[in-house]
Amino acid sequence: QLQLQESGPGLVKPSETLSLTCTVSGGSISSSSYYWGWIRQPPGKGLEWIGSIYYSGSTYYNPSLKSRVTISVDTSKNQFSLKLSSVTAADTAVYYCLRGFDYWGQGTLVTVSS
Amino acid sequence: QSVLTQPPSASGTPGQRVTISCSGSSSNIGSNYVYWYQQLPGTAPKLLIYSNNQRPSGVPDRFSGSKSGTSASLAISGLRSEDEADYYCAAWDDSLSGHVVFGGGTKLTVL
Secondary structure: OOEEEEEOOOEEOOOOOEEEEEEEEOOOOOOOOOEEEEEEEOOOOOOEEEEEEEOOOOEEEOOOOHHHEEEEEEOOOOEEEEEEOOOOHHHOEEEEEEEOOOEEOOOEEEEEOO | OOOEEOOOEEEEOOOOOEEEEEEOOOOOOOOOOEEEEEEOOOOOOEEEEEOOOEOOOOOOOOEEEEEEOOEEEEEEOOOOHHHOEEEEEEEEEOOOOOEEEEEOOEEEEEO
8 A cells, every 4th residue: 555654844944945755655656657746735724736746757836836846756765855945934834745646645734933 | 716616615414415516727627637635624635536537446436526618526425424524626737837726625514
């Protein structure tokens, strides 16, 4: 059974870079033609797609976040990562990693505060 | 403001059939598959419907999806108390080099 687990700091200071990693178990990140991506959900609000990376390395980003987002894959560790720069309080959210549209991680809360 | 439009709330009594709509445009729902998610409080969203009308293994057949033109719907028949949750639609959007768009979510209350 495929499982995804987010990890990273739960608190980030304003103007700094948010960095999260998603570790995939139960399957290889490079052996199948799937998109691996990130979605976030601010407290009490709806879902917002951040971006995805294809197993080949092609990336797709939310146009509203594109200038601040980088998603990368580390096949040797079976992980993919999210970096979001110049964060503000508006970036406070539960961040989920996922495969395609089906398998999701449990989510991790990231708070932006000094 | 979400790209896909859903009603903010819906309700029904146990046993009833409820539908939730999702309206988009030619660049998203009109030309790509629609996905539906159920989110129970404090949990990650769960995929209910993929490719417009397909159910993943384990999802009861009380849940069904449909699409027509630039709109889609999720129907829940035989409503149960445990169906009370937030429901989201999603689709790929071909504009701006491609990206995923979500609806704002519908809070379903079982009366």
